[in-house]
Amino acid sequence: MAQRLATFLDGATRTLDVAIYDLRLEESPANTLMNSFASAVKRGVVVRLMFNQDHAQTIPVPPPPEIDWGFVERLRAAGVSVKPVPGVPDLMHHKYVVRDGLSVLTGSTNWTNDSWNREENVMLTIESTEIAADFALNFQGLWDKPVVATSGHFSAPWRSLGDGTRVRPYFCPGRSLKLVHAMSRSIASAERRIRVCSPVITSGPILGSLAEACAAQKVDIAGVYDATQMDEVQHQWAANGGSAWKIGAFKSVIAAARWGAKRSTPYAVGSVHDFMHAKILVADEYVYVGSFNLSHSGESNAENVIQVESQAIADICASYIDRVAARYGGAALPVTP
Known part of the structure; x- marks a missing residue:
């Protein structure tokens, strides 16, 4: 994972804007990313890093970040501009990079050793100046005014990628209600399959739509969550x-x-973090993927989700969810003749 991320960073020629919830790397992964950031600055790339500073919740859902301030100071010394965003009362929960105003890397993955080695996560890259502009607008808003509650208050339209795939970003908290209702509509209107992958499922509209879809018994429904959380x-x-x-x-x-239900290690400071952390919803040919847990609290956080309309990508994501679910006690995968 460190090398994949480093490869993305190494491709920058002008700008790198990074918004990350949890940043705590050790040993080889830390050195790999440190080298990429330092090299980018030496090439003349303007690098900005924004991260969540605090955590307000008494029960860790999601678990609080444990920022490595020593690593942050090393980045600052190398020429990276850094800005903590107060996570009280709501979290700066993004995990994305905007590169050169041309491409975006986003998903559920924090930048920690445990995230990359012990957790299930998903990461995707999008090559699109329009999508990059949407994320850049979100980033600049938080950079200029680091207040979670005021971020994401703009609607981004559907965009068409080079291969014709349609994608649409949502940013919370500004468009959280539109996001959860879009997810709920996709669940309610699904005709073939619904797949859910989220540490928690607590959003009222989403949970209600899932309950109705399950009661109707008209579509194939399966998923995985974190049992401990x-x-x-x-x-x-x-x-x-x-x-x-x-x-x-x-x-x-x-x-x-x-x-499937992963029995992860209960959160404690200094404990292993092995949560089921991926966040994906599949409803027929629609996919929602990003930093957003399917949670009520997530509606108030700074989050991002990409909605994708693609049968091929939906198939890939559904297959991934089925594999993870089978790993943690869900129904066994069908055997291909």
Whole structure:
């Protein structure tokens, strides 16, 4: 993973804008990225790094970042401009890079050793000046005013890539309601399959649409989540009368479809981070992928999601979700004759 990311960074000729939630690298991966950033600055590339500084939640869903300030200072000394974004009360949860205003790397992957070696994550690159401009607008807004609540307040249209694939970015919190309702509509209108891959599933509209789709039993539904984090969430729901209905909805969803559930290590400072961390929703030929957990709290965070309309990409993502689900107790994959 470090080498793939370094290769993307090494391709920069003018600018690199990085927004990352958790930055904590050790040994070889740290040196690999440090060399890429230092080389970029020496080539005259303007490099900016933005990251989440604090965490407000008492129960770690998502787990709080543990920023390596020593690494940040090494980057600053090498000529990288750095800016912490206060994560109180909501998180700067992005994980993306905009390169030269031409391409974007984004997904669910934090920049930590555990993220790259112990967690399930997804990363994608998009070559598009229009998509890069959308992400650059989001980045510049947070850079100029590092307040999560004011970010992402613009609508990006559908864009066509060079091969005809249609993609559309969403940014939260500004367009979080549009995002969750788009996801809910895709679930409700699916005719063949729904695949879900998320550490937690707590967004009311999404959970409700999944429950209705499961009850209707008209499409093939399966997925995977992080069992440890969902246990913590259900304790929260039980203590909150307004959210108690979600317990029954969630139980009905996991009882009616094929689900894998990763029993990850409970969060503690200094503990292993081995969460099921990928974030993907597939509904027929539509794919949603990015930093956004399918969560209520995610609606208030600074997040990004790419919606993709592509049968081929949907097939790839659905196959990935099925493999991860099978790894953690979901139904076995069908055997190809």
